[in-house]
Amino acid sequence: MITSYNVFVPSIMGCGSSLRTGIKVRELGCKKVLVVYDKGLKAVGIADTIVENLHNSGIETVCFDGVLPDPPDTMVERAAEIARNEAIDGIVAIGGGSAIDTAKGINVLINNPPPIMKYFGMQKRLKLGVPMVFIPTTSGTGSEVTNMCVISCTSRGNKDSVVSPVCVATLAILDPELTLGLPPKMTAATGVDALSHAVESLTGNQSNPLSDALARDAIHTIAKWLPIAYRDGSNIEAREQMLLASMFAGMAFTNGLVHLGHSIGHTLGAHFHVPHGVACAVALPEVIEYASRTEYKKVRMICECLGVELPVNATPEEIGAAAKNALRTLIKSVDIPNMKELGIPLEAVKKVAPLVTADSGFALVPYRIPSSKVAEMLLSAYEA
Numbered sequence: 001m002i003t004s005y006n007v008f009v010p011s012i013m014g015c016g017s018s019l020r021t022g023i024k025v026r027e028l029g030c031k032k033v034l035v036v037y038d039k040g041l042k043a044v045g046i047a048d049t050i051v052e053n054l055h056n057s058g059i060e061t062v063c064f065d066g067v068l069p070d071p072p073d074t075m076v077e078r079a080a081e082i083a084r085n086e087a088i089d090g091i092v093a094i095g096g097g098s099a100i101d102t103a104k105g106i107n108v109l110i111n112n113p114p115p116i117m118k119y120f121g122m123q124k125r126l127k128l129g130v131p132m133v134f135i136p137t138t139s140g141t142g143s144e145v146t147n148m149c150v151i152s153c154t155s156r157g158n159k160d161s162v163v164s165p166v167c168v169a170t171l172a173i174l175d176p177e178l179t180l181g182l183p184p185k186m187t188a189a190t191g192v193d194a195l196s197h198a199v200e201s202l203t204g205n206q207s208n209p210l211s212d213a214l215a216r217d218a219i220h221t222i223a224k225w226l227p228i229a230y231r232d233g234s235n236i237e238a239r240e241q242m243l244l245a246s247m248f249a250g251m252a253f254t255n256g257l258v259h260l261g262h263s264i265g266h267t268l269g270a271h272f273h274v275p276h277g278v279a280c281a282v283a284l285p286e287v288i289e290y291a292s293r294t295e296y297k298k299v300r301m302i303c304e305c306l307g308v309e310l311p312v313n314a315t316p317e318e319i320g321a322a323a324k325n326a327l328r329t330l331i332k333s334v335d336i337p338n339m340k341e342l343g344i345p346l347e348a349v350k351k352v353a354p355l356v357t358a359d360s361g362f363a364l365v366p367y368r369i370p371s372s373k374v375a376e377m378l379l380s381a382y383e384a
């Protein structure tokens with residue numbers, strides 16, 4: 001089989017690495033950058049420290065601190081107008097997936113006219129934007145190393161994504177000290193998002209040897225360190241390992257792609273306002289159990305990464321069942337609620353299966369599966 005690996009983002013990592021932002025931005029030749037973050041990051045002082053660091057390197061800054069969760073298209077378009085009017089020549093985004101995806105959306109609109117919804121889907125001919133430096137403060141989305149941004153379309157009431165080289169960072173700076181303040185609930189929700197990226201890309205139909213290696217390492221690391229980071233947020237080694245795993249999982253999925261877990265996640269997120277990572281994780285064990293029918297060699301790898309020993313002659317069903325149990329144990333160990341605990345009515349869950357199969361990501365599912373089977377999975381996961 002011929003495969004290719006297309007997206008690679010240069011990165012620097014380590015405690016204090018965010019204090020090299022100014023030097024790195026200057027090396028990229030930027031003189032005036034748009035710094036993108038949300039008000040929460042301003043409140044804890046992280047944004048100000050990095051802005052000051054940029055100033056110390058002689059970089060002029062324009063700050064956009066109005067990032068909203070699930071970035072709405074209208075907000076992205078407003079920020080892009082500021083970027084164009086100020087003639088910035090670089091973007092620095094600090095924060096979780098929302099801040100980084102906002103920066104990507106802005107970059108799309110620097111040299112391509114709005115609205116952003118015109119560019120949803122795979123885009124190969126967009127005019128290039130400016131250099132972008134991403135500094136994640138959560139460990140989960142992997143957005144700092146992917147080639148897409150997810151934007152909420154306010155007129156249609158759904159989310160869609162732009163996939164383009166214009167969305168790829170010039171540099172990612174991974175400083176674990178910036179994730180120390182992440183509360184346990186967010187640590188868990190973003191951590192299981194990274195887990196979903198890794199196990200879905202490993203079993204996806206675009207997987208390749210390099211994305212597989214990254215995904216396997218990420219699963220192994222998340223299994224060991226997510227429960228520790230969840231219980232003790234001040235454990236810097238756990239924070240560093242989770243940041244690394246999130247990046248590896250992001251690199252795996254931007255090349256290997258995700259599938260049914262994320263289609264379920266997008267649907268539950270849109271209809272019941274469940275945080276992205278939680279929405280992807282609630283039925284992930286069932287998704288991987290089902291994938292074992294055809295992808296049992298890959299599901300066996302997931303079991304190995306999770307420390308589950310299987311007999312040499314285990315059947316695809318046995319491998320699937322073992323993976324389901326191990327994934328659920330890991331997800332439960334960080335107190336991810338099930339759909340019942342999330343307050344989603346059983347009747348409503350029964351109705352969303354056809355919407356899952358209508359999700360744009362459903363085309364990437366590596367096996368054919370009817371919506372009746374998706375409904376069965378959701379019901380099995382409802383109280384699990």
Ligand SMILES: [Fe+2]
Pocket residue numbers: 141193196197262276280
């Ligand atoms: Fe995700």
